[in-house]
Amino acid sequence: MTSKRWAKESISLGLLIFPFLGIWLFFWLVPLVLGIELSFQPSQIQNSGDWGVNFEDESRKTVSLEYVGFENYRRILLDSKFWKAIQNSSVYVGGSILIILPLSFLLSLCLMKIHKISRAFLVFCLIIPSLALPGVLSTLFYLFFHGRTGALNHYLVIPLGMEPINWMMDPNFIMPSMILQSVWRWTGMVTLFFLCGLEAIPKWQSEAADLEGAGNWMKIKKIWIPGIRHLAWFAGIFLVVDGFASFSGAYVLLGGSGGLLDSGLLLVTYIYQVAFPGGSGRFDFPGAAAMSLLVIPFLACLLFSALRARNYNSQR
Amino acid sequence: MKKIALYFFLIGSSLWCIYPFIWMFFSSFKTNREIYQPTTLMPASYEWKAYENLFAGESLSFLQFFTNSLLLSTGQAILATMLSVGTAFVLAKFRLKGGTLILGLAILLILIPKQTLAVPMFEWMNWLGWQGSLWSLLLPGAITGLGVVFFLQLFRNFPNEWIELARIEGLSPMKTLLLLLPLVSPGLVTFFILHFVLSWQEHLLPLLLLDDESITLPLAITKLQDSSYRIPLSVTMAAATLSILPMLLAFGIFFGKMKTALREVAHS
Numbered sequence: 001m002t003s004k005r006w007a008k009e010s011i012s013l014g015l016l017i018f019p020f021l022g023i024w025l026f027f028w029l030v031p032l033v034l035g036i037e038l039s040f041q042p043s044q045i046q047n048s049g050d051w052g053v054n055f056e057d058e059s060r061k062t063v064s065l066e067y068v069g070f071e072n073y074r075r076i077l078l079d080s081k082f083w084k085a086i087q088n089s090s091v092y093v094g095g096s097i098l099i100i101l102p103l104s105f106l107l108s109l110c111l112m113k114i115h116k117i118s119r120a121f122l123v124f125c126l127i128i129p130s131l132a133l134p135g136v137l138s139t140l141f142y143l144f145f146h147g148r149t150g151a152l153n154h155y156l157v158i159p160l161g162m163e164p165i166n167w168m169m170d171p172n173f174i175m176p177s178m179i180l181q182s183v184w185r186w187t188g189m190v191t192l193f194f195l196c197g198l199e200a201i202p203k204w205q206s207e208a209a210d211l212e213g214a215g216n217w218m219k220i221k222k223i224w225i226p227g228i229r230h231l232a233w234f235a236g237i238f239l240v241v242d243g244f245a246s247f248s249g250a251y252v253l254l255g256g257s258g259g260l261l262d263s264g265l266l267l268v269t270y271i272y273q274v275a276f277p278g279g280s281g282r283f284d285f286p287g288a289a290a291m292s293l294l295v296i297p298f299l300a301c302l303l304f305s306a307l308r309a310r311n312y313n314s315q316r
Numbered sequence: 317m318k319k320i321a322l323y324f325f326l327i328g329s330s331l332w333c334i335y336p337f338i339w340m341f342f343s344s345f346k347t348n349r350e351i352y353q354p355t356t357l358m359p360a361s362y363e364w365k366a367y368e369n370l371f372a373g374e375s376l377s378f379l380q381f382f383t384n385s386l387l388l389s390t391g392q393a394i395l396a397t398m399l400s401v402g403t404a405f406v407l408a409k410f411r412l413k414g415g416t417l418i419l420g421l422a423i424l425l426i427l428i429p430k431q432t433l434a435v436p437m438f439e440w441m442n443w444l445g446w447q448g449s450l451w452s453l454l455l456p457g458a459i460t461g462l463g464v465v466f467f468l469q470l471f472r473n474f475p476n477e478w479i480e481l482a483r484i485e486g487l488s489p490m491k492t493l494l495l496l497l498p499l500v501s502p503g504l505v506t507f508f509i510l511h512f513v514l515s516w517q518e519h520l521l522p523l524l525l526l527d528d529e530s531i532t533l534p535l536a537i538t539k540l541q542d543s544s545y546r547i548p549l550s551v552t553m554a555a556a557t558l559s560i561l562p563m564l565l566a567f568g569i570f571f572g573k574m575k576t577a578l579r580e581v582a583h584s
Binding site: 005008009011012013015016017019020021023024026027028030031032034035038107110111113114120122124125126127128129130131132133134135136139140143144145147149150151154184187188192193196197199200227228230231237238241242244245247248251252255268271272275276285288289292295296299300303304307 | 418537
């Protein structure tokens with residue numbers, strides 16, 4: 001009886017968990033392993049000088065069992081464009097996070113001070129950019145914000161008494177405008193998360209603080225920041241992953257290129273450029289696979305240490 | 317004085333977020349000439365030509381691409397919600413031997429997103445012969461680490477006694493979960509919508525895996541924009557306006573529920 005029941009229970013548990021594991025194996029682990037294998041294969045570029053001829057032989061389909069060891073990795077590590085892309089992506093992610101998290105915190109604190117109905121309405125307005133397609137955001141940026149008579153120059157730069165900025169053609173301003181776009185996209189969503197965190201804090205805490213005569217600064221430090229700490233970590237990790245994996249916005253904004261002097265070249269855009277002909281005309285799958293695999297440990301270490309730091313902090 | 321500054325800041329940032337979209341909506345009636353003057357909001361005359369163009373499929377079969385996107389995102393969101401709820405429930409309430417390992421797999425899924433695996437994914441789908449079908453996008457999008465972590469937080473608040481009681485009554489874990497589901501309904505709706513939004517915005521994998529005849533919305537809009545020398549910009553603007561409508565509807569209807577669920581997750 002008990003063994004029958006045990007069997008029934010484990011079948012039921014299996015049904016709950018195996019679909020997830022199966023798809024994980026099939027559509028995450030297999031591509032990862034394939035990628036590792038691919039990164040050790042010779043790429044067409046070095047096999048023969050002319051990749052076009054090789055491509056017509058379909059040599060990629062006839063699985064060549066020769067491996068070249070770490071040759072692809074060496075080639076990628078010596079590629080200055082790869083380092084440029086890593087640097088750009090890091091600036092993009094770092095810049096967006098450093099602006100988005102404090103700005104959202106400030107916005108959510110302000111929103112807590114106003115009436116409930118107008119609060120819901122304003123939050124709804126704020127999250128609209130995160131609902132739109134990133135490509136649409138880029139189109140709007142191109143048509144509405146950018147340009148000599150665009151909104152940024154017209155409403156912000158010229159009233160401040162500066163020369164109009166050529167946002168897309170000046171290499172110094174491509175990255176800031178991409179960060180601006182990311183801030184525009186995610187601030188509302190993060191604000192919504194923070195606001196929910198702040199609303200979940202019991203009212204008596206802040207009332208007690210008022211009775212004790214604690215100032216605003218003290219209240220922020222002792223009540224509001226601890227209240228959203230988990231959410232802030234969560235948002236931060238999401239933003240890092242999304243930022244390094246972001247493709248659509250930059251792809252549409254810069255038409256698949258890296259922009260002037262590659263100053264807007266993001267990592268995934270470069271992987272795409274290397275893997276698929278078009279912009280640069282190189283058809284180099286092993287190189288692209290090696291490149292993704294070089295980034296993964298870097299990203300994983302960064303996030304893992306963030307998680308460890310978080311656990312350490314919350315145990316204290 | 318302080319109050320005024322507060323409202324100024326809040327209303328200013330809301331305007332910054334919403335005004336470009338209002339401009340986008342009105343631009344779908346404008347001529348190219350008017351669109352290139354971003355400081356004018358209203359068009360000189362209202363004509364529905366751009367929408368007619370889209371619905372008649374003059375520039376590209378927009379309705380089909382819209383349906384593709386809708387099918388794909390709905391499917392991904394349903395599957396992802398179901399799989400994450402099941403996995404998270406087992407991880408939260410049953411002491412499995414490999415429990416921590418499975419949670420580790422879910423976290424790996426967050427750390428290494430499928431976009432970084434795009435090139436081998438392309439090879440793999442080629443080998444399977446799935447390239448060009450929506451299945452090649454549906455299944456990889458059905459698992460998500462964020463979902464498992466999200467529901468794990470929700471289920472952790474449930475008392476263990478309930479599970480014990482269900483076990484004594486002879487209910488299988490599956491049935492127990494089905495009984496408890498109404499209690500997490502705000503969470504279900506929230507995660508469904510968040511995943512729907514993310515898969516609606518997916519660009520790289522559809523670009524690699526889909527054929528030209530069966531693309532999704534982000535690709536369709538890029539296409540419209542790329543051929544703007546023969547298709548008026550108002551058509552792009554109309555397509556962009558239509559592309560945001562389902563999201564606005566979903567958020568408008570379930571906004572209250574989402575806030576409830578997020579508050580619960582934040583509190584635990």
